Amino acid sequence: MLTSSRNLALLTFIALATAACTEQADVVPATTAFAATTTTVAPAVESTTSVPETTTAPETTVAETTTTVPETTTAPTTTIAATGDPTTVSTEYFLGGNSAGWLYLGRWTGSAWETDRDENQDLREPAAAAGDDLVAHELDIEPRPSSIEGFGAACAADGRLGPVLTPTASPPAGAANYQSIAFPADWSTQPRPVALVEANVASYVEAGQAAFDDFGIDTSTGAIEQLVVADLDGDGDTEALVAFDGDGFSALLLVDANSGESITLARSVEATVTPTTVLEGDEPGETTTTPADTFRTLAVVDLNGDGRFEVVVQSFVGDSGAVTVNTYNGSAVTPVLTAGC
Ligand SMILES: [Ca+2]
Numbered sequence: 001m002l003t004s005s006r007n008l009a010l011l012t013f014i015a016l017a018t019a020a021c022t023e024q025a026d027v028v029p030a031t032t033a034f035a036a037t038t039t040t041v042a043p044a045v046e047s048t049t050s051v052p053e054t055t056t057a058p059e060t061t062v063a064e065t066t067t068t069v070p071e072t073t074t075a076p077t078t079t080i081a082a083t084g085d086p087t088t089v090s091t092e093y094f095l096g097g098n099s100a101g102w103l104y105l106g107r108w109t110g111s112a113w114e115t116d117r118d119e120n121q122d123l124r125e126p127a128a129a130a131g132d133d134l135v136a137h138e139l140d141i142e143p144r145p146s147s148i149e150g151f152g153a154a155c156a157a158d159g160r161l162g163p164v165l166t167p168t169a170s171p172p173a174g175a176a177n178y179q180s181i182a183f184p185a186d187w188s189t190q191p192r193p194v195a196l197v198e199a200n201v202a203s204y205v206e207a208g209q210a211a212f213d214d215f216g217i218d219t220s221t222g223a224i225e226q227l228v229v230a231d232l233d234g235d236g237d238t239e240a241l242v243a244f245d246g247d248g249f250s251a252l253l254l255v256d257a258n259s260g261e262s263i264t265l266a267r268s269v270e271a272t273v274t275p276t277t278v279l280e281g282d283e284p285g286e287t288t289t290t291p292a293d294t295f296r297t298l299a300v301v302d303l304n305g306d307g308r309f310e311v312v313v314q315s316f317v318g319d320s321g322a323v324t325v326n327t328y329n330g331s332a333v334t335p336v337l338t339a340g341c
């Protein structure tokens, strides 16, 4: 469970680069850590699917939204507690769906997370070879056995090459995002149920709006665009991953379904810059607008065998897409791997 303090330095705002991939061939997507953004709203009310007629209006009702969470969000009865012991085997991860090749994301070394670039920002070469067997994971589908057929296919818009897997990944839903994450594993990568659900939960909408409090923007157009529920850390309590979008803003939150406390994994706001200073003789500059990244949960999967799910988040804007892996230890979210273009 999350702690109750609002002041814990939990995290996390990831602002990913918004320029085109072709302009970023040698640049890691910008990742910026921000101060704690933990907020608490009224907990979601778990109930049966049919609301009795005698039900009184909850105190936390927001107009035009429900306050009930579908039954699928209750803690699974077959919970397997996290072991806490990660694999000691080096495990490499590849992202698929963007194009024919799969993009190297980084690896678990056996004791730590290692990104796709070294200290000089040079790309690392994965050790995977043709014939290697992997398992591809996507949200809301069964894990899919795959194997590496060869190397040398384009895997990012900036010309990077990567392995080709069979079968291929599902086509991406967005313009430039990835859809699958593949890696070899001899442990249960889905130790507990993960559910993609349709629900408009008032307290989650409130949490989404609260994530933008310090931007001073109108969040009335915000809505839940994706809701994924799972017991991420294996403590028996359900967490919800809430993608909250509106006109010019997007965020992905991790909400404790019991306490209502939330952590902002990522958020982005459309930026409009209007030149205010014009030197004599110069033409006035043009107002420029940078659209907000859109964030979605790509997969909820145990990447390193410790029994805790990692949250794989995709972001996309224009022809740029990126993926970030986040760990969750029951109280804090930590981004550990990021790749994209
Ligand atoms: Ca939990």
Ligand SMILES: [Ca+2]
Pocket (backbone or CB within 6 Å): 301, 302, 303, 304, 305, 306, 307, 308, 309, 310
């Ligand atoms: Ca894990």
